[in-house]
Amino acid sequence: xxxxxxxxxxxxxxxxxxxxxxxxxxxxxxxxxxxxxxxxxxxxxxxxxxxxxxxxxxxxxxxxxxxxxxxxxxxxxxxxxxxxxxxxxxxxxxxxxxxxxxxxxxxxxxxxxxxxxxxxxxxxxxxxxxxxxxxxxxxxxxxxxxxxxxxxxxxxxxxxxxxxxxxxxxxxxxxxxxxxxxxxxxxxxxxxxxxxxxxxxxxxxxxxxxxxxxxxxxxxxxxxxxxxxxxxxxxxxxxxxxxxxxxxxxxxxxxxxxxxxxxxxxxxxxxxxxxxxxxxxxxxxxxxxxxxxxxxxxxxxxxxxxxxxxxxxxxxxxxxxxxxxxxxx
Numbered sequence: 001x002x003x004x005x006x007x008x009x010x011x012x013x014x015x016x017x018x019x020x021x022x023x024x025x026x027x028x029x030x031x032x033x034x035x036x037x038x039x040x041x042x043x044x045x046x047x048x049x050x051x052x053x054x055x056x057x058x059x060x061x062x063x064x065x066x067x068x069x070x071x072x073x074x075x076x077x078x079x080x081x082x083x084x085x086x087x088x089x090x091x092x093x094x095x096x097x098x099x100x101x102x103x104x105x106x107x108x109x110x111x112x113x114x115x116x117x118x119x120x121x122x123x124x125x126x127x128x129x130x131x132x133x134x135x136x137x138x139x140x141x142x143x144x145x146x147x148x149x150x151x152x153x154x155x156x157x158x159x160x161x162x163x164x165x166x167x168x169x170x171x172x173x174x175x176x177x178x179x180x181x182x183x184x185x186x187x188x189x190x191x192x193x194x195x196x197x198x199x200x201x202x203x204x205x206x207x208x209x210x211x212x213x214x215x216x217x218x219x220x221x222x223x224x225x226x227x228x229x230x231x232x233x234x235x236x237x238x239x240x241x242x243x244x245x246x247x248x249x250x251x252x253x254x255x256x257x258x259x260x261x262x263x264x265x266x267x268x269x270x271x272x273x274x275x276x277x278x279x280x281x282x283x284x285x286x287x288x289x290x291x292x293x294x295x296x297x298x299x300x301x302x303x304x305x306x307x308x309x310x311x312x313x314x315x316x317x318x319x320x321x322x323x324x325x326x327x328x329x
Contacts, residue, residue: 003117005034005109005188006092008081010074011100012040015047017235019054022063024103025096032113034092035062037084041077042070073251074184075200075209082199095189101235102129102185111230112188115176123193123222124214126182127230128172137234139183140170140226143215144259146268146275153279155295156286177226181214186232193222201262208255215263247297253307273308277301 007025011018018038025036038055040048048067055063064087068080078097085091094116096109104127112125119125129137142148147166151159160167170179187210197216200209214224260269280301287294 002033003093003113004086004090005029005032005094005096005113006081006086007034007036007096007098007109008078009036009038009098009100010041010077010081011038011043011047011051012071012077013043013045013047014100015043015050015054018047018100019051021098021100021103022055022060023058025098025109026060026063028104028106028109029062032109034094035064035086036060037081038063038065039077039081040065040067041072042068072202073205073209075204076202078184079199079202082194091191093191095191095194097184097187097189098232099185099234103233104186105231105233108186108230108232109188111227112186115225115227115230116188116190119223119225121221121223122178122225123190123217124182124224125188125227125230126224127186127232128226128228129183129185129232129234131236132233136172137183137185137236138169138172139185140172140177140179141168141181141183141211142166142170143180143211143218144168144272146272149272149276150279153276153283153296155279155283159279172228173226174228176228178223179226180218180224181211182224182226184210185234186230190222193217193220196220197222201258203258203262204255205251206255207252208259212259212263248300248303250307253304254311257308257311270308273304277305280304 007029009018009021009025022036022038029036038051040051048065052065055065066081066084068077082095094113096112108127112127115125116122126139129139131137145166147163148168151163151167197220201212204212217224257269260272280296284294284301286292
């Protein structure tokens, strides 16, 4: 029986870019059973109508556009597409998540599919991601911990060397390698794995949702593999607007704290935050003494401390019920 793939591209006010990404994915889906679903995450700017017209005008019979009636973030938007399934009402064997500012290189989707088809212990397979100029994007990671929080915030070579096995970012391997988690820019997921561990946790608006999903998979004995033969061109920052950030948004702090609290408990989350604040304070002191430029945005540590104190003393918030898909006309 031929395996089927449902590719999902989430749109938030980037309709032209999303259509370009869908065109690249459609080219790479040639010879693969399945289709592409574009989910408009309640953009409210005419994106849904523009993309619907574009798909119709191009005669893309294997692409459909759905509209969510709320912007619940990355996880909720992708869950929306996953729950919708294939247009004939069946469920695919694999889900392929692709950023709207990412464009699969030749053979990229096929490489992920072939890997999962031949490695049944793996439930997740992710691509090598590069920028338009060929620069490597870091998408392979270890799970965050108390020690990684200290290493990441102190930004000091001797500490990094000492804690190298706890550092969250990994140097992207040159061969297929098992990793803790992968960024969701170009990620194929076995549907049966999602049946076991559930979909994305919709409490996360943006960031840490892939980390959480891969951790749940790892705890269930489901592996995550980096497949460098699958190569994807990623502009980066276009879907989240991170290139234009002047400060870290509140939802990043929300997601980080929820990840630690959910997966390790409130005490561990508090210690992880204290570890980050301690490392960050030492980084601040070193920069103050040497005149070096600080790496984090202004008031980052103060905001983290205030956020942690506020959030840890009040009940956890949960997302609203998931909406049902609306098909394009």
